[in-house]
Amino acid sequence: MLKLSKKADYGLMALQYIASVQYGDVAQARIINTKEIAEEHHIPVELLAKVLQALAKHGIVESQNGPKGGYLLARNAGTITIAQVLEAIEGPLGIADCYHDKDESACLQREHCNIRTPLRKVQDSIYQLLNNMTVEDMMGGTPLITIQPTTTVEGVER
Template identity: 30%
Template structure:
């Protein structure tokens, strides 16, 4: 999986909004706090607004707020809004994939990748990020990665 700049910025912006649930934040403030180019952030916020993940409020006290409580917005919701399906192979449905011969099991690998991504991204909410806690399966996977990096420091993902 490749995480695009748009998606990275969207998740960071949403986390910033989640950390101020009662106060609308101006795009310029979000951009400054998260080191996101403000012009790019306006594009991202427009897409998030169209997907009904954020609301914008006008006026001197206006800004952007989450459209739903932070515990009801998963990272998967944001990623799908910005980049579409979590996993796709040539824009085909994974259930329709078949390969001949020695590659026959490859569709099962793609399905396992999708399942792993869903486990992490659909169980992690903005509230988790803001609280500084991750669901146990996500925390365990992150720790396993950290252990691998220490064991194989020259391994380049």
């Protein structure tokens, strides 16, 4: 219940990885291609590519074609929130459709719906929660997480 999809998982992993390499060591900052991320995290390449496409289309990452190509963050990691990432991958988020849908919503219960108002509070709280966390918070060096500060940037042979 409330479990986020594999695509969302993959997207967050990829963004964390890209941000770590891009912002972790400025000297070794480089473009990262889909294959590298997929092999590093053991996820299917083509599916990850699809996720990165969606992220690129929504202006979260930028794609660079051709050999030595790949992806890089379109803007600073601190300005990319989890909510933005999830919405880019799987559409608008919300525990119910009847809040952002148009009046043609097929919710037959809306006339006698008694849970609409109280649930809205829950949804707003969740949204605020996801919007206060950025991909920067998922990297090392923040008090949010307790990972060893020795983020060893692995030199992948090519």
